[in-house]
Amino acid sequence: MNKIDASESDPNHNEQSSSKTITEGNAVKYTLILIALTFVVRVLIGAYTGLGIGESYYFRGAVTLSLSYFDQPPLFFWLSGIMIKLFGLSNLTLRLPAIILFAGTSWLLFLITRKFFNARSGFWAVLIMNLSAVFTIPVATWFQPDAPLMFFWLLATYFIIQLLMPNANAKPRTTAQEYGLWTLVGVFMGLATLSKYHVLFLFVGVLMFIIANKAQRRWLTHGGPYLAVLITLIIASPILWWNAHNNWVSFAFQGSRAVSDGKFVLHPDWFLRSFIGQACWILPWIWLPVMKQLFQSFKQRNSSLPYSFVFWTSVLPIIFFTVITLWADLQYHFHWQAPGYLMLFIPVGYAIDKNLSDPARARGTRRWLRFSASFTLITIAFLSLHMITGFWQWYGPKYIVTHTHLGIDDPTIEGTDYLDIKARFEKEGWMKNPKLFAGCTRWWLTGKVDWALKGQKPIVCFSFDPRNLAFLVDPGTLKGYDAVVIMQNDTTSLYQDVTPFFAKVKRVPDIIITRNGREEVHLATYYCTHFQLPKSPRGDLPVYYQLKGLPPFGHSLNGKD
Known part of the structure; x- marks a missing residue:
């Protein structure tokens, strides 16, 4: 069963009637044009906007290459590290792998949707994905692990469906050809695993699809899938090796996020926040049709292989990361469900194509498309311009923005590089002092400072939650050094977490961003002055363990900061 079955499930669908613009003959051309235009826009955004707090925090990992890392697998660090070696260090070189890979993700989404339904649907699926807020910039442009995850997730999916849903008129594959395709699946699943741990949901989703469809169950006794799993584990072995030598700290940290913090208590407010956050990240007027297609895929999971495959590979990350918010505070990580939404764009594209073929729905669908495109384009242009120039702070009403958790009036400042930090370091001669390092008391600010200094100074996070930074700079090598410690709206932790580690602490004029x-x-x-072990033990701080020559996380993990 392939795309013919999906079309047959809608007898009113006319293959020859759709949008007056997008046809089976020109869908490839327009899809490639869309990919090219969005690629150029993202290159400009990637080059001229500052790094966000997450990107700044990850930065040192790209210049300190390792087999794996504390809170993420290594592939996106490696890719940006290669770009830095080739083209030098800049905002764009860090982000360029994500931009390139998302162009590939868009093309793969088109190919998969075309195979399941038709080429017109493929164009609309790509368009809607590129209009969705969480995909169009955060996934597609930022220096994060999501872009390689999405690319290799779809690349593995592309070869999986070649095996599980061959074309009806295709010649049967030989055993060697089947094993060759499963080998490719293993390679790309391995690369997806090196991107982000979310790939587990693709493994389980494909398994559930095979179990749920009788004609597919032959793969349970075929050697190909098991070969693919073996190849995946081999390619993912750097993650296992690194964790085995670091007390499995990465798995412990990520696993701790899925459990309650202390006594088990249900939090309906967290659950509601997750729903609202996901809708906002996708964009509410896109999220509703997407959720409708999740329901449609559920209804047709037993009658249509394309819908069945979409259902099983989309529902698991969406349900899992939504349900656990009842007891686990995932805070504002609404993008963790994104792989599931990625798969749902496939039937959304088909639904758009059907609506454009229906005179009763075509006009409303076109209006919806125009509104979605206009909103996304205007919003991106507005926010990018303001992030670079700050013009709204000069000319816009102040009530539009409110205090964020960082205690600032304008949240877009989080995406501005704190260049004034390096200017101050150079003015004071701190950059030339080989016995001086930088420090902060929060991981996110540590990243902003580290990026501002372009990694030219060692940096230490004086917090119970330094995350990856604890593995990239060894405080034990800095004993006796002086430090410039920078804080933002947080003086309490200075006396609690910084002062005990120094012989003397003196406030100097603020750095003004x-x-x-x-x-x-x-x-x-x-x-x-003079970095040293504190007189009283500080077993709650990883930096204390490292000063004693011990691993940073020899104690319990807590990712809430």
Whole structure:
């Protein structure tokens, strides 16, 4: 059963009637044009906007290559590290792998949707994915693990469906050809595993699809899938090796996020926040049709192989990361369900094509498409321009923005590089002092400072939750050094977590972060003399263990900061 079955499930669908613009003959051309245009836009955004707090935090991993890392697998670090070696260090070189890979993701989504339904549906699926807020910039442009995950997830999926749903008129494959395709599946599943742990849901989803469809169950006794799993484990072995030598800390950290923090208590407010957050990240007027297709896939899971495959490979990450918010505080990680939504864009594209073929629905669908495209384009242009220039702080009403969890009036400042930090370091001569390092008390600010200094100074996070930073800089090599410790809206932790590690701590003038000549953020700055072990044990801080020559996380993990 292939795309013919999906079309037959809708007898009113006319293959020859659809949009007046997108046809079976020109869908490939328009899809490639769309991919090219969005690629150029993302290159410009990637080059001229600053790194966000997550990107800045990940930055040191790209210049300190390792077999794996504390909170993410290594592939996106490796790819950006290669770009840095080739083209030098810049915002664009860090982000370029994501931009390139998302162009590939768009093309793969087109190919898969075309195989399941038709080429017109493939174009609409790609368009809607590129209009969705979480995909069009965060996944497609930012230096994060999501872009390689999405690309290799779909690349593995493309070869899986060649095996599980061959064309009706195709010649039967030989055993050697089947094993060859399963080998490719294993390679790309391995690369997806090196991208992000979410790939587990693709493994389980494909298994559920095979079990749920009688004609597919022959693969349970075929050697090909098991070969693919073996290849995946071999390619993913750097993650296992690194974790085996670091007390399995990465798995412990990620696993701790899925359980309650202390006493088990249900939190309907967290659950509601997750629903609302997902809808906002996808965009509410896109999220509703997407959820409708999840329901449609569920209804047709036993009658249509394309819908069945979409259902089983989409529902698991969406349900899992939504349900656990009843007891686990996932905070604002609404993008963790994104692989599931990625698969649902496939039937959304087909639904759009059908609506455009229906005179009663075509006009409303076109209006919806125009509104979606206009909203996304205008919003991206507005936010990008403001992030670079800060013009709204000069000319816009202040009530539009409110205080964020960082204690600032304008959240877009989080995506501005704190270049004034390096200027201050150079002015004071701190950059030339080989016995001086930088420090902060929060992992996200540590990343912003580290990126501002372009990694030219060692940096230490004085927190119970330094995350990956604890593995990239060894505080034990900095004993006796001085430090410049920078804080943002947080003086309590200075006396609690920083002062015990130094012989003397002195406040110096704040570092003022400006944007287009306007003061945006004041960073409290302290000059700290002689880094040392504190007189009283601080077993709650990883830096304490490292100063004693021990692993940073010899104690319990807690990712809430």
